[in-house]
Amino acid sequence: MISIRKQLVASLLAVLCGAIALGAGITFYRSRQEANALFDYQLRQMALALRDQSFSRALPAPSNDRSDFDFVIQVWNERGIRIYMSHPNRVLPDQAQLGFSTVETRDGTWRAFSIPLAGEVVQVAQPMRIRNQLALMAAIRTSMPFLAMLPLLAVIGWLAVGRGLKPLEDLAGMVAARTPTALEPIEDKRVPVEAGVLVNAINMLMGRLGRTLDAQRTFTADAAHELRTPLTALQLQLQLLERATSDEERHTALRSLQSGLNRATHVLQQLLTLARAEPDNRNQIPSEIDLAELAGEVLADHLPLAEAGELDIGLEPAASAVHVTADREAVRTVFANLIGNAIRYTPKGGQVDVSTRLNEHGQPVFKVCDSGPGIPAEEHERVFDRFYRRPGVTAAGSGLGLAIVKALASKESARVVLGSSPLGGLAVEVIFTQKNPVT
Structure with missing residues (x-):
């Protein structure tokens, strides 16, 4: 048996989870946009801050690589020769595209900003995963309170749905209180509007049931009334046959008995035909x-x-x-x-x-x-x-x-x-x- 209460609560939780997932997706998208704007600004400011720096002609040794520093700086002279790279072990293009650009490498996707300064080209790059991680963490932090509230919402929904279904339990009690001798219609004022269609269908069913029971009672009364006379006549005719003292009297009594049997049989056949003719008795295929x-x-x-x-x-x-x-x-x-x-x-x-x-x-x-x-x-x-x-x-x-x-x-x-x-x-x-x- 299907539980409406469980279905409603499950549907409510599914809708809430969907809303939370949608909200998390929107938060992730907006957070990544804001992170991109902020980090792009930082890239540009960092590149501009290097305008007065002098860069060594020799590249730094790999031992000086700082793995905890997310930004990578590259510098090219006027002849296009790279004269400085802050992280030699990072894979970035050997040439720079002025302005902002998104670069795909073996190490993933990078966001870079390049600008010419004092005859040199300075590029500052940052991996996009940093921005995506920050956006993802923002979405998770936004969604966690709602996810933590799901058990509480499930309990509240269970109680609220149970309270909403209480009128159906009352309706079931009212239907159970009906008897074959008391099939009064249910008052629709005592049930919610949503159950009005069900109440109308139940009232129509009880009306048809009442008419069927009335027809059965009428048929029983009619049959008892109509068969009483021919059966009584048959008993009298049988007594006359028993008392007959001559062949002529017995012959007359037998004819009367046969006539009474025919009439009783005809009445019974008509009563059975009438019973089959009731509107709710439809057994034949048109x-x-x-x-x-x-x-x-x-x-x-x-x-x-x-x-x-x-x-x-x-x-x-x-x-x-x-x-x-x-x-x-x-x-x-x-x-x-x-x-x-x-x-x-x-x-x-x-x-x-x-x-x-x-x-x-x-x-x-x-x-x-x-x-x-x-x-x-x-x-x-x-x-x-x-x-x-x-x-x-x-x-x-x-x-x-x-x-x-x-x-x-x-x-x-x-x-x-x-x-x-x-x-x-x-x-x-x-x-x-x-x-x-x-x-």
Whole structure:
């Protein structure tokens, strides 16, 4: 696990060390400039101070060489013959360049000043390493106090960063205090501005978690409520079967038991479909779907049911290809529920038409029209509630079909619109908000 505190302190020390190194470099550069200016002045003054000196024609003996004297003096007569050199063992050019010059030799780099005086040329030279050493020592002396303070700065930074991260520890405590039954949002007034994004993300997560838990509790309550009636009916029908004294009574009781089992199975399947339709349950990978092709497959599955009701059911040809990118099984379930509802609630001899098209905005649309009784406009919103069944409806059903349609449509970024059918019944449109990917 990565420690933010350690990272911040390490970054702070790295920045300080970089600043100290930069300061030392600048100090070295400026000190060397000042040393050069000062020593150049000394070279010139030393050369001028030799104007009244007389130099021996013989060079000094090597034993007279002073190794602790940094300056080297050379003198040439008017014929260019060197008549004096203070350090014969030092390697310097045999000729002088008037004024200041920088000379490279085997002994290193030298700074020299040459001037003609009384018919002779006097040169005073000094090794550049002396100047660089002085500049380096100045930079080190300037940096040492800051380097010595680094341990203290590290301790102060550690404490300061820890104090700055204290609100995150408090935030962790507030999150830990939340429970599945108490998911109140965290007040952003109690956290620093920098943690505001994290607090907002946590609040959004707890909101989604709360909605998921509410959906689970609702599903459990709905399942318990809706399954209680068919299970009770199954128990009663089983008792009637046990009490039957003739084959006819047993046959009637078996038919009732089979009908109750079918209803319980249908309710259970619808409940499981509704649970899978929750927005946070996305397990399938979206794929490109031809809506007309899928509608034809679902319509073919329902042909036996339509034939049993003597219904005229068909798929209108699409003017153009209509495609969406979505969960194929979810879209199939939407189509199956809408077509199944239309067949179930349309009277015998009626008509059900299915079509796919692109609307004026280029959005894919799936539409089912029937010649049934329809749904009054004032009930268009209520019919999407779970287990809602309109008064007076006798057709078999669980009241979950349109709730499943709305949940799955929302999951696939589509909306469901109810209206009046040209056939006299209900028209249901599923409008996908995505543009048609096929041109």
